[in-house]
Amino acid sequence: MVADMAEEQRVDRLFQALADATRRDILQRAMAGELSISALARDYPMSMAAVQKHVAVLERAGLVTKQRRGREQLVRSSIETVRSAHHLLDELEAIWRERMHRFGEVLAEPTQGGTP
Amino acid sequence: MSMTSIEKDVDALSMVVTCEFDAPVDAVWELWADPRKLERWWGPPTYPATVVDHDLVAGGRVSYYMTGPEGDQHGGWWRVVAVDAPHSFEIEDGFADEDGNENPDLPTTTMRVTIEAKPEGGTRMVTSSTFPSREAMEQMLEMGLEEGLSAAIGQIDAILAPG
Numbered sequence: 702m703v704a705d706m707a708e709e710q711r712v713d714r715l716f717q718a719l720a721d722a723t724r725r726d727i728l729q730r731a732m733a734g735e736l737s738i739s740a741l742a743r744d745y746p747m748s749m750a751a752v753q754k755h756v757a758v759l760e761r762a763g764l765v766t767k768q769r770r771g772r773e774q775l776v777r778s779s780i781e782t783v784r785s786a787h788h789l790l791d792e793l794e795a796i797w798r799e800r801m802h803r804f805g806e807v808l809a810e811p812t813q814g815g816t817p
Numbered sequence: 818m819s820m821t822s823i824e825k826d827v828d829a830l831s832m833v834v835t836c837e838f839d840a841p842v843d844a845v846w847e848l849w850a851d852p853r854k855l856e857r858w859w860g861p862p863t864y865p866a867t868v869v870d871h872d873l874v875a876g877g878r879v880s881y882y883m884t885g886p887e888g889d890q891h892g893g894w895w896r897v898v899a900v901d902a903p904h905s906f907e908i909e910d911g912f913a914d915e916d917g918n919e920n921p922d923l924p925t926t927t928m929r930v931t932i933e934a935k936p937e938g939g940t941r942m943v944t945s946s947t948f949p950s951r952e953a954m955e956q957m958l959e960m961g962l963e964e965g966l967s968a969a970i971g972q973i974d975a976i977l978a979p980g
Contacts, residue, residue, distance in 0.1 A: 786951045790825040790832055793954075797834045797944070801820055803858035804848055808840050 711763070718762035723747075724755050731765050731778040738767075738774040821941075830948040838940045845932050845940045846903030849873065856881065864891070869917070873906065875899050880917060892917050896925075905931045910946075924953030 718724055723745060730736055738756060742749040756776055759765040768775045824833045838845055848854045852868035860866035864883040871879050879895040892913030900906040911925035927947045935941050948954040 786827045786830065786954065787825075789951070789954050790827060790830075793832055793946070794823050794825060794834075797823065797832070798820065799861060800858060801834060801836050803861075804836070805838060807848060807854060807857050808838055808844060 714762040715764070718758050718764055721755070721758075724759055727752075727755055727776070728759055728764055728778065731759075731776050732780060736776045738776060741776070830951060830954055832946050834944045836942050836944075837935065838942065839938075840940055842932050842934050842940050843903050845942055849906070849930065850902065852879075873897055873900055873902075879908070880913065882913070882917070894919055898927075903932060905929070924949050 719728075727736070727741060730741075738752055739749065741756075742752045745752060756765065756767065759776075760767055764779060765776050766779050768777065819837050821835045821837055822833075823835075826832070848858065850873055852871035855871070856866040856868045859868075859881065860883045864885050866881050866883050868879065868881045873879065875897060877897040877900075879897065880892065881894070882890045882892040884890050892915075893911065894913050894917075895908040895910050898907040898909060907927070907929045909925045910928050912920045912923040914920045926949075929945045931943045933941055
């Protein structure tokens with residue numbers, strides 16, 4: 702029941718993030734375990750900055766989180782988090798917030814043929 | 818309208834939404850009891866609801882469908898458990914198949930609504946939803962009615978599957 706703009710933008714970001722083979726590869730590897738950005742940069746024929754950019758796209762889509770440990774930046778998949786009961790309840794909350802907003806709007810309308 | 822609280826209980830898989838309205842109890846009740854009013858707020862603007870049957874009495878049934886941007890239709894129904902108009906009712910909220918019949922394979926949500934006058938004026942409405950299991954809640958969100966991110970998340974495994 703969530704089909705609002707914000708939700709659509711989230712979906713767009715998600716599909717944009719997954720539309721690139723390198724990013725899909727990074728995500729799959731992150732799902733298998735923690736990764737450091739420098740290790741990723743060694744494995745792909747691209748600069749550290751380019752890898753950082755890919756990770757940032759995945760991060761904005763809510764697919765990975767980044768964490769600093771000493772001099773290393775670690776990438777971790779957040780797909781399990783996304784699937785958690787907590788997250789599901791957050792989505793339901795968003796549905797009900799919108800629903801109650803509309804409820805209030807309909808309620809605030811002047812009644813047809815009502816008393817002036 | 819002011820939303821005074823949303824309490825989510827991850828262990829009990831429940832959510833309680835409390836709202837206050839500057840309107841009398843009867844007017845708030847009407848938004849559930851009048852199908853033409855109900856369909857104006859139940860579905861989002863992109864998935865408007867059309868209420869087909871509406872019998873808000875104990876043992877009664879409400880059925881509706883929501884129409885998506887592609888003309889896709891998603892049916893739902895309420896089995897009315899108890900009603901004390903205009904103050905409370907309890908329903909089971911479930912999914913329908915393509916013919917509008919109850920789909921027993923899909924989970925139902927129990928929802929209890931109470932509407933009461935506040936001593937200082939206005940009305941307080943409390944909506945409590947309880948899901949049978951985490952799997953049920955997940956399934957519910959991934960169903961047709963819940964387009965968007967959940968559906969996309971559901972496709973991630975397929976997208977990531979090694980070709």
